[in-house]
Amino acid sequence: MITCVVEYVIDPQKTDAFEKFATRWMELVDAHGGTHHGYFLPAEGASDKALALFSFPSLAAYEEYRKLFGHHPDFIAADKIRDESGCVLRYERSFMRPLLPSTTTTST
Structure with a gap:
C-alpha cells in the first residue's frame, strides 16, 4: 500500500x-480504486494549512488513477472548483508507506 499525503496552503x-473541492476529491479517489x-x-x-491523506494498493494503481487527470470529465470538474475559486494557493504531494496498528494482539 502507498499513501499520498497532500499538504495544502489554502485561502482562509x-x-x-x-x-466543496475536498468533498468531490474524496468521492473520486474512492470511486477509482483508492x-x-x-x-x-x-x-x-495556522488557518491556511490543510492536509489530505489517501491510499492505493500500489504505486501502479495510483498511477492508473493519475492517468484520468485532465481527461476524465469528473476530474476536470473537480479541478475547476479549485481553479475558479482560488481556494488552493499551493500544494505539495509526498508518498508514504503506512505503518498501521495491528489487528492481532499478543499477550506477554
Missing part, C-alpha cells in the same frame, strides 16, 4: 470552496 477566506482517509482542515493555529 475560501474555506467553503475548499470543502481509499480516502479524509481532509484535515484548520482548527487552531
Whole structure:
C-alpha cells in the first residue's frame, strides 16, 4: 500500500470552496480504486494549512488513477472548483508507506 499525503496552503477566506473541492476529491479517489482517509482542515493555529491523506494498493494503481487527470470529465470538474475559486494557493504531494496498528494482539 502507498499513501499520498497532500499538504495544502489554502485561502482562509475560501474555506467553503475548499470543502466543496475536498468533498468531490474524496468521492473520486474512492470511486477509482483508492481509499480516502479524509481532509484535515484548520482548527487552531495556522488557518491556511490543510492536509489530505489517501491510499492505493500500489504505486501502479495510483498511477492508473493519475492517468484520468485532465481527461476524465469528473476530474476536470473537480479541478475547476479549485481553479475558479482560488481556494488552493499551493500544494505539495509526498508518498508514504503506512505503518498501521495491528489487528492481532499478543499477550506477554
